[in-house]
Amino acid sequence: MTTDAFSDPAQVTFEKIRAAAALIEGAVLQTPCLPAPRLSQLTGADVFVKYENMQVTGAFKERGALVKLSSLTDAERARGVIAVSAGNHAQGVAYHAGRLGIPATIVMPVLTPFVKISATRGYGAEVVLAGNTLAEAKEEADRLATQNSLVWVHPYDDAHVIHGQGTIGIEMLDQQPDLDVLVVPVGGGGLIAGIATAAKALKPSIEVVGVETTLYPGMWGAFYGKEVICEGATIAEGIAVRDIGLLTTQVIKQRVDDLMLVSESSIERAINAYLTLQRTIAEGAGAAGLAALLMDPDRFAGKRVGLVLCGGNIDPRLLSKIVVRELARDGRLVSIRIDTPDRPGTLGEIATVIGDMQGNVVDVEHHRLFLNVPAKGATLDVTFEAFDRPHGERIVAALRNRGFVVRYLEIGERMD
Incomplete structure (x- = not known):
């Protein structure tokens, strides 16, 4: 894959980001950057959120x-374009290529969430599924580009793309000029390279911090000179980049202050916080910045922090699963196994104990036919809602005081 820019960071300038902002005005939404008091209370920082999930395609990638696409000649437009993406870049290219009448082919890994595949096709692009990773998808895209003389629209390692993404930095500091820190998700590096260039030009004192998932720490490794391995199934597939950009790496080394790594569980917690506290949807990559604040609150305590919620294209089934998992982690959804005598009224007695203590039974499984259950006994798997962890513990203690043998289960655990 080639780019139209050298890896010299001087190719990426604030003046070109300013020009990009004028170019996309009216075609890309200027999303709000708003205070988030409940996230501030959660993290200890003074949090402001840039809602790029409000774009038509649900993510920032439209900008770059x-x-x-606007930089292409008439001959290049006629040939058509090709891109590799796990979803958001795909949708951005497909949407604006359709608007401009440019044929677009998008190669996506076969494990890309269905919601992103269907959305990309919905914008009129030809979607090709190939490989399990972006690197494997790129091999097929290289073949198609050569075979059909298609023009590459790189997801991050292209000066035009970086300039487009940098318009977010201009908007954030125009909307919230007193920000101390910008926390930006990092995949290939195009977003943070553009934002850092714009932000440092407008406010040299501002700190720019990048965030990667621990499973894909490619830019962190390059930034700190560490050998790293990038692999694994991550909830933040939008930043699961094995091959970081050459140009973006140089810009980041020069203009970004720090890079952090966040765990999968912290990203899940951040997705849930956006949903339950902000009433907005963040995909894994979009929630990475908030995950950094949750993992290391002391790092940002008392600072005015701008978070880039860069995308909201998450599979609804995955989102519902995360909500349930977070309820369990918080102790508000409790799953227990109870060994009981097999006699009439036992289930009612258990339900009464839980109900009298203001618990809410949401699921019951009654086992009496398995060989590891006594012939005159039964086992109940009960899931109930509680106000909080201490409340759930009090309910379990009440059941034990009534003579029931109770043990905790992981949510989803079933009888062997």
Whole structure:
């Protein structure tokens, strides 16, 4: 894959980001950057959120895609474009290529969430599924680009794309000029390279911090000179990048202050916080910045922190699973196994104990036919809602005081 820019960071300038902002005005939404008091209370920082999940395609990628597509000659437009993406870049390219009448082919890994595949096709692009990773998808895209003389629209390692993404930095500091820190998700590096360039030009004192998942720490390794391994199934597939950009790496080394790594569980917690506290949807990559504040609150305590919620294209089934898992982690959804005598009225007695203590039974499984259950006994798997962890513990203690043998289960655990 080639780019139209050298890896010299001087290719990425604030003046070109300013020009990109004028170019995309009216075609890309200027999303709000608003205070988030409940996230501030949760993290100890003074949090402001840039809602890029409000874009037509649900993510920031439209910005860079439009700037790149607008730079093409008439002959290049006629040939058509190709891109590799796990979803958001795909949708940005597909949407604006459709608007501009440019044929687009998008190669996506076969494990890309269905919601992103269907959305990309819905914008009129030809979608090709190939490989389990972006690197494997790229191999097929290289073949198609050569075979059909298609023009590459790189997801991050392209000066036009970086300039487009940098318009977010201009907007954030225009909307919230007193920010101390910008916390930005990092995959290939295009978003943070553009934002850092704009932010440092407008406010040299501002700190720019990048965030990667621990499973894909490619840019962190390059930034700190560490050998790293990038692999594994991550909830933040939008930043699961094995091959980081050459140009973006140089810009980041020069203009970004720090890179952090966050765990999968912290990203899940951040997705849930956006949903339950902010009433907005963040995909894994979009929640990475908030995950950094949750993992290391002391790092940001008392600072005015701008978070880039860069995308909200999450599979609804995955989102519902995360909500249930977070309820369990918080102790508000409790799953227990109870050994009981097999006699009439036992289930009612258990339900009465839970109900009298204001618990809410949501699921019951009654086992009496398994060989590891006594012939005159039964086992109940009960899931109930509680106000909080201490409340759930009091309910379990009440059941034990009534003579029941109770043990905790992981949510989803079933009889062997």
